[in-house]
Amino acid sequence: EPEVTQTPSHQVTQMGQEVILRCVPISNHLYFYWYRQILGQKVEFLVSFYNNEISEKSEIFDDQFSVERPDGSNFTLKIRSTKLEDSAMYFCASSETGQRRAPQYFGPGTRLTVL
């Protein structure tokens, strides 16, 4: 069964450094998402991406964040200058369509630790 994959599984970085989290969505899916989950808190939506454009973003997704689909398979989340509060589990997801009824399929996550 096709799966969303994410690398790395764990990333440790120093405050102020740039990080890039990588995802390979399911191959025939057209909509891509990033979510994060701070330890002990809810899963929170960050951004959705379709047709090489951001479709929707949350208040969390400020100028420090950017997303890109650099080629036909990868989908990346970049944090330009990490802060301590960016420490969280980051989940990539994809869906076949952008309809509200379409389930989103999630990757295993990247645990980001900012020191």
Add this chain to the structure above:
Amino acid sequence: AQSVAQPEDQVNVAEGNPLTVKCTYSVSGNPYLFWYVQYPNRGLQFLLKYITGDNLVKGSYGFEAEFNKSQTSFHLKKPSALVSDSALYFCAYPNSNSGYALNFGKGTSLLVTP
């Protein structure tokens, strides 16, 4: 404001017994509702969804959920729990405006004991 609520932080069930994980919703219009499960060190896995139609929805791994409009609930159920069902369960709904963002409940930890 739209939301889903999972009133229980943890549910404990003995293996072989039926399980229920509760979710109530406050969503305008016809709600679309989802259940996801998160096993340790894994991502969220889609279990099932309610769109419209039958109030009893069947999903993966023997799970089902009952949509109850009068009680605004969408409880997840399984007739006979397995130890391997122990995980974190999330109820979710999509934004009504764009539909892109899934909004999750806080999660319920299910522990099934042998």
